[in-house]
Amino acid sequence: MDLGIKNGNVFNGKGVVGKVNIYVKDGKIVEISKENKQAKIEIDAKDMFVMPGLIDAHIHLTGIKGGSLLKTMFEKPEYRVLRASKWLEKLLLAGFTTVRDCGETISLALKRGVSEGIINGPRIIAAGKPISQTFGHGELSHDVPLEFSMALSFSEFCDGVESCIRASRKVLRDGADFIKIFATGGVLSQRDRPEHPQLSYEEISAIVNEAEKINTYVAAHAHGDKGARIAVEAGIKTLEHGTLLRDETLKLMRERNVTLTPTLTIQELIYKYGKQIGVDEWGLQKINEVRESVVNVVKKAEEYGVMIITGTDLGFETGLEEIDIGKNWMESVLLVERGGLSTISSLRASTYNSAFAIGINAGAIEVGKDADIIVIDGDPTENIRDLSKVRRVVKNGKLTVEDGKFL
Ligand SMILES: [Zn+2]
Known part of the structure; x- marks a missing residue:
């Protein structure tokens, strides 16, 4: 696995699915499960909200x-x-x-x-x-x-x-x-x-x-x-x-x-x-x-x-x-x-x-979709304005933004 986003509360584009880990390889989401697997880059999203970009x-x-x-x-x-x-x-x-x-x-x-x-x-x-x-x-x-x-x-x-x-x-x-x-x-x-x-x-x-x-x-x-x-x-x-x-x-x-x-x-x-x-x-x-x-x-x-x-x-x-x-x-x-x-x-x-x-293959956290994923320090289902608190951005499977800075 190239990337793992773990322990976050996940909204998959349609609804909240709760705590699951998301695994990414070659720019695509390849697995969504509770299993704890090794990945080259790991993001700990504990107490964070994870959703499609x-x-x-x-x-x-x-x-x-x-x-x-x-x-x-x-x-x-x-x-x-x-x-x-x-x-x-x-x-x-x-x-x-x-x-x-x-x-x-x-x-x-x-x-x-x-x-x-x-x-x-x-x-x-x-x-x-x-x-x-x-x-x-x-x-x-x-x-x-x-x-x-x-x-x-x-x-x-x-x-x-x-x-x-x-x-x-x-x-x-x-x-x-x-x-x-x-x-x-x-x-x-x-x-x-x-x-x-x-x-x-x-x-x-x-x-x-x-x-x-x-x-x-x-x-x-x-x-x-x-x-x-x-x-x-x-x-x-x-x-x-x-x-x-x-x-x-x-x-x-x-x-x-x-x-x-x-x-x-x-x-x-x-x-x-x-x-x-x-x-x-x-x-x-x-x-x-x-x-x-x-x-x-x-x-x-x-x-x-x-x-x-x-x-x-x-x-x-x-x-x-x-x-x-x-x-x-x-x-x-x-x-x-x-x-x-x-x-x-x-x-x-x-x-x-x-x-x-x-017509793009993104907008959802589902196996086979392009891995465009964001991690938010808040819960926009509770307060929609928490969308302003994006901490990490994964675009096309690559961790691109961390705490307001490009990597
Ligand atoms: Zn216009």
Whole structure:
């Protein structure tokens, strides 16, 4: 055995299984038992909580400081990469062993940097450029001239079925692991509204078809019910935000196994601190309604059996005490404190559910899974905020972090 984690109280991604030892070889979990076996590296987790590594399934690794996303258009990518690489360190130190980037041009390079061992960080599943219609959420500002927007925004523009096929192939060619689309307006885009549908059924179907040809899927940003419904009917697999969803759409999501990422963190951040951190004026005006409405959506989703996953939607560092990059466990906290989920449901969302949704062989302490495991000095089933007390991080079978430092 390469690694043994012994005597800890284990949550396996679905529930608490109590005191068992976990053995790892060649990056995989190979045995879970009460037996005491020798391993090259042994971690004594007595009085500690052991669980799968955390997953943030909706982040934007922009490398931007402050709350104006417009800056992403005008700041040099080389500089943003440097900042984002620091974010990746913070995330891994905090126990995040996987993040899914839901749209950011530099994320593909960051992903390669991590997988080649050039920089420390969680495994990255990346969308690269998201797909947006003209006058869509992916433009951020609708006042800058269109040519500027097309050249500088983080999105790939498409209008019409042919154009959507072309855009899909382009982003997949760039190396995207999945395709991210904008199916409604949003909060941080200037002149559209969260309830406005964007892209048609035919356009989204064409994008889904291109993704499925290479065994991947489409993630859709959707606030309003109408646009969300069109996206679900067209075959998307993960629905992002979903703040204004109605019952019928939630039931359809359950039927079609579409997951929900409520992204409570970004809403809390903009609501509480938006002005302070410089969020563009239009964002401040639109936040209240979606932040109020999403609480009920989370409760209904849980009731109907829609799979809920964790994603902060953080796309900039804030310098704030409460919500910032590296404190992405805040989503699990908010799912309990605002969404009314049990602590176990919330932990399941950030591990087993998220791994299932984004298609990685992790998120569970089961034989055969990738050994992404964290050791916590506390008990998040008692107090979800104990997720902030991660002491050790095992990523891909390797003990990577000990007491807040990289090994
Ligand atoms: Zn997002």
